[in-house]
Structures are given as C-alpha cells and as structure tokens.
Amino acid sequence: MKSKKVLILSLLLVIALASIVVAVNFEVPQEYQQNQMFFRPFPLDQNVLLGDLFEMRRGIIFMWVSEQSGPTNRYFIFINSCLNIPIKLTSPHNSAIAQTDVIVCNIWGAMYFRVPIMS
Numbered sequence: 001m002k003s004k005k006v007l008i009l010s011l012l013l014v015i016a017l018a019s020i021v022v023a024v025n026f027e028v029p030q031e032y033q034q035n036q037m038f039f040r041p042f043p044l045d046q047n048v049l050l051g052d053l054f055e056m057r058r059g060i061i062f063m064w065v066s067e068q069s070g071p072t073n074r075y076f077i078f079i080n081s082c083l084n085i086p087i088k089l090t091s092p093h094n095s096a097i098a099q100t101d102v103i104v105c106n107i108w109g110a111m112y113f114r115v116p117i118m119s
Contacts, residue, residue: 029082032105032112039105039112050102050115054087058111063104077106 032039042048042063048056050065057064065085066072077083084101091098103114 028080028107029105031082031103032107035114039103039114042104042111042113048113050087050089053090056085056102056104056113063111065102075104077104077111079106079108081106 042056042058044058044060046058050056053068055066055068057066061076063075063077064072065075065087073085075083075085082103082105084103086099086101089098089100090096100116103116105112
C-alpha cells in the first residue's frame with residue numbers, strides 16, 4: 001500500500017514539473033524570433049567548425065564545444081531557450097583574436113545556431 005502511494009505521489013510530482021516546464025517555455029525566445037533568418041540548423045551529430053580554435057558538436061541531449069588546446073565543455077539547452085557560448089575567433093588576415101558569443105537555440109527540440117561575427 002505504501003509503495004502505491006509513493007508511486008502515485010511521484011507520478012503527480014513528475015506531471016507537475018512537466019507542466020511547469022511547458023508553461024514557462026511555451027513561447028519561442030525573442031532572440032530567435034527577431035533574428036530567425038540568421039540562424040542555421042544544427043542537425044544531430046553534426047560538427048561545426050568555429051574558426052581555427054573551436055568546434056561544436058550536437059548530441060541528443062547535450063552540446064559540446066571543444067577548444068583546440070583546451071577542455072571540452074558540455075552544455076544543456078532547455079526547450080524554447082537560447083544560450084550564449086563565449087568563443088574566440090582568429091582573424092585570417094593577422095593573428096588578432098576576437099571574443100564573441102555563439103548563440104544556440106533549442107526551438108521545440110530542433111537546434112539552431114548563429115555566429116554574430118562572420119568572415
């Protein structure tokens with residue numbers, strides 16, 4: 001009898017948490033809405049080279065950003081939210097390095113990215 005109560009309470013808790021997440025993340029982020037034409041699709045298991053130093057890879061749940069001479073960082077992006085990931089880009093003309101953010105959005109499970117500085 002106790003196990004049934006625990007199971008029912010756990011199920012109600014999961015349903016309540018799912019409802020809260022859906023209610024909070026129901027709207028598409030404004031960043032994506034305003035600049036939708038500049039975002040590129042980010043398919044599953046695709047590698048995206050970001051200049052000479054950084055590479056992004058998308059998995060089912062997480063996204064990895066690896067630096068050529070540094071650690072690999074793992075990111076989780078909630079449904080209908082965007083995340084700014086800081087990276088450094090090297091100029092092809094000289095060795096200048098620019099700091100910028102790659103914007104990655106999860107729109108209803110589909111991922112999109114945008115790099116503000118283009119060469």
